[in-house]
Amino acid sequence: MDHNKECDLNISNYISEINTTEIRSVSDFLNVLKDEVVDINPKYKKRVFRGLSKKSYINIDYPSIYRNPENDSTFEPFVKYEHEMFYDLVSRFPEQFSSCNNTFEHLVMMQHYGFPTRLLDVTTNPLVALYFACVNGQGYVDNDEDGAVTIYDLFEINIHNYESNTITILSNLAKINQSYTPFYAYYNLLVKIIDSLQNGANPYRGFLLSNIFIACIKPLITQFDLLYKTEKEDILRKFLTYERDKIKIDQLKTELCLLIENEKRDYKLIYNKLLELKDFFQYIKELHFNRSGSLDQELTLYDHILEDKKYSISKLVYPEDIIGVFYVRPKLNNPRIINQNGAFLLFGFAGQDKTKLDPPRCHYRLKATKKYTNHPIDIIIPKQYKQVIHDELKQLGIHQAFLFPEIDKVAQVITKEYKIKKCQ
Incomplete structure (x- = not known):
């Protein structure tokens, strides 16, 4: 099964199958990691942790750019205006922002x-994640709701x-509007495969390497199916304006x-x-996308990529570059x-x-x-x-002043430490 289809299949059922284990102390937490969580081979996978102050966040644990303001569905999600928000803040x-060398920075x-960005904060230190599961955004212990530590194993x-x-x-998706679709990435891949077949296959020599030729065409058919039709909607046909074009694409396939x-x-x-x-x-x-203006977004994306001059690239955008979730060192x-x-998960389509x-x-x-x-x-x-665990973590050196060593954060910590009641 295609990976992206698999990801989209029965995700709600998958979430409902999640096992939960409660802890009461740091030692409980470490024992769960040792005795209950499956081991991984660090040569093939990277394990990261994420602390959530409210366990209800588990089902919406994706970057803030995809969320609605104040988590209120009556507001548009931030991502609809991502490109405008990006430039608004930088301007x-x-x-x-002058020290930033590229869009990711x-x-x-x-x-x-x-x-709000398309980044999700993670950590390779489980105790740091445990700290964030105990406190709210202001650094105070959150006693309103149970917290959670979620663990991701990345290939x-x-x-x-x-x-x-x-x-x-992937970072430069933040600079383009929502009219951009993965169509272009699949289009680029199809043309690349066709071009490579054209360059390597001489019809006047009888295709002596016929088995290799067919082996190259098979992924082309796979990508054609992904581009042309999925279980949920007919991606390519919705872009075709004339009925004759719809008939033609059926015929070609x-x-x-x-x-x-x-x-x-x-x-x-x-x-x-x-x-x-x-x-x-x-x-x-040329027919549809030039007229609709969404082709401009493909060109705009590529221009933005080339603007990151220090890391400029010569290749086109392909599906593996924009679909999925990636761990960034x-x-x-x-x-x-x-x-x-700290590290980040960077989200694409x-x-x-x-x-x-x-x-x-x-x-x-x-x-x-x-x-x-x-x-x-x-x-x-x-x-x-939460308070007990918070205090234990402090004894281990995991506390607000350590995790947020900027002067304004440390000043807040010192101020709290001198919040002393008068003697009666």
């Missing part, structure tokens, strides 16, 4: 100041350094599949059909990230049939599992034990 504080700084393929091509591309499946393959016919397919995609792109260039053992407004939820399937059950596990911190 008002140009000096603060802009997003990190915005996240630092609590601005090596989803782990990137801050300057990687994928992170550069049917003919190409029949040619591939035929035991007596006519490689010259397959070759010519690929050229016809490529021409048709170019026609669609950040620059350790500020004390807060260092002390929190939820799937090939999604818009920019749909929050990705694939990361729920990356949750760590409970031993012997294969079900995801979350660790719950009952509200009545």
Whole structure:
């Protein structure tokens, strides 16, 4: 099954299968990690932790850009205006952002100041996550609701350094409006595969490497299906203006599949059909997207990518660059990230049939599992034990002044320490 379809399938049922384990102390927490959470091989996976002050946040644990203001559904989600918000903040504080070398660093700084972004804070230190599960946004112990620590195990393929091509591309989604869709990424991939087949296949030499040729075409058919039709909606057909174009795309797909499946393959016919397919995609792109203006967003995205000159790239945007969730190893260039053992999950499109407004939820399937059950596990911190755990963490050096070493935060901590009642 396609990974993106799998991610979208029965996600609510998947969340409902999550096992929860309650703890009452730091030692309980460490014992759960040791005895109940399945072990991983660090060569192939990266384990990260996230503390939630309210366990009700588990079901909406995605970046703030996808949320509604004040979590009120009567407001539009921030992501609808992401590109405008991005430029609005930078234009008002140009000096603060002048040290940023690329768009990802802009997003990190915005996240630092609590601005809605497509980043999700995580840590490699479980005790840091436990601290955040006990306190609210102001650093006070939150006794209103149980907290939770959620754990994600990420595959090596989803782990990137801050300057990687994928992170550069994905970060720049913040600068374009919601008319951009994954259509372009699949279009680019299709054309790339067709071009490589054209360059490597000479119809006048009888396709001597016919088995290799067919092996190359099979992923083309797979990508064609992803682009053309999904279980939920017909992605490509909705962009076709004229009925004759809808008939043509049906015809092309049917003919190409029949040619591939035929035991007596006519490689010259397959070759010519690929050229016809490529021409048709170019026609669609020019006819519809130029007229609708959404092609401008594809060009705008690529221009933004090239603006990150230090990490500029020459390739086009492909599906693996914009769909899914990625772990980013950040620059350790500020004390807060260092002390929190901080990192980020960077979110792209939820799937090939999604818009920019749909929050990705694939990361729920990356949750760590409970031993012997294969079900995801979350660790719950009952509200009545938060203060006890908070105090134990302080004895271990995990406290607000350490995790937020900026002068304004430390000043708040010192002020609280001198909040002393008068002697009676």
